[in-house]
Amino acid sequence: MSSxxxxxxxxxxxxxxxxxxxxxxxxxxALGFDTVAGVxxxxxxxFTIDADDAAAAxxxxxxxxxxxxxxxxxEDSIVTVQAA
Amino acid sequence: MSSxxxxxxxxxxxxxxxxxxxxxxxxxxALGFDTVAGVxxxxxxxFTIDADDAAAAxxxxxxxxxxxxxxxxxEDSIVTVQAA
Numbered sequence: 709m710s711s712x713x714x715x716x717x718x719x720x721x722x723x724x725x726x727x728x729x730x731x732x733x734x735x736x737x738a739l740g741f742d743t744v745a746g747v748x749x750x751x752x753x754x755f756t757i758d759a760d761d762a763a764a765a766x767x768x769x770x771x772x773x774x775x776x777x778x779x780x781x782x783e784d785s786i787v788t789v790q791a792a
Numbered sequence: 793m794s795s796x797x798x799x800x801x802x803x804x805x806x807x808x809x810x811x812x813x814x815x816x817x818x819x820x821x822a823l824g825f826d827t828v829a830g831v832x833x834x835x836x837x838x839f840t841i842d843a844d845d846a847a848a849a850x851x852x853x854x855x856x857x858x859x860x861x862x863x864x865x866x867e868d869s870i871v872t873v874q875a876a
Contacts, residue, residue, distance in 0.1 A: 709827075715801070717801070717836045718836070719801070719836065719838060725806075727815050729839075732837075732860075733839075736856075737856050737861075738856040738859075739860065741852070742845065742866050743793075743841050743842040743844070743852070743858055744838050744839050744840070744856070745839065745841075745842075746838070746839050746840045747837065747838070747839040748837075748838045748839070749809075749835060749836070749838075750835070750837075750838070751814075751833060751834070751835065751836060752801045752802070752803065752833070752834040752835060752836040753832075753833055753834075754803060754830070754831070754832045755813075755817075755828050755829065755830050755831040755832070756828070756830045757827050757829075758827040758829075759827065762815055768825070768827070772825055772828070776816075776820075776823065789834075789852065
């Protein structure tokens with residue numbers, strides 16, 4: 709068993725309203741940042757997982773995502789697994 | 793000017809209580825995931841920014857982070873800038 713560091717980024721799917729992102733985007737030009745566009749706000753889960761290899765770790769994390777970390781109806785996840 | 797895709801991951805600093813992460817970590821073994829540890833939950837901001845080059849984009853994003861996206865007293869950010 710080896711240990712892997714995992715980042716799961718969860719973002720709302722395209723087309724799902726993202727009021728937090730829209731508010732930030734609307735506010736930024738008035739604050740001096742007029743080159744920023746397409747803001748979306750999601751969640752970032754960080755954790756470590758023990759598994760036999762990177763593929764097994766990734767599979768477990770995908771399962772975890774589908775079952776608990778995301779709502780697959782409205783959210784998408786991007787998983788990054790690195791050897792710790 | 794070129795366009796860059798940015799991911800800003802904001803996590804609570806070490807030592808700052810993270811009840812969301814702690815709750816997930818406590819729940820997972822009962823749900824069949826007993827190899828997961830050190831869970832922390834943060835925010836993930838995605839956006840695009842226009843800048844002359846990657847270094848300028850990174851500088852603008854760091855400034856944005858410090859001023860609006862994080863509370864530097866309790867939060868840390870990890871910035872990833874990629875050419876779009």
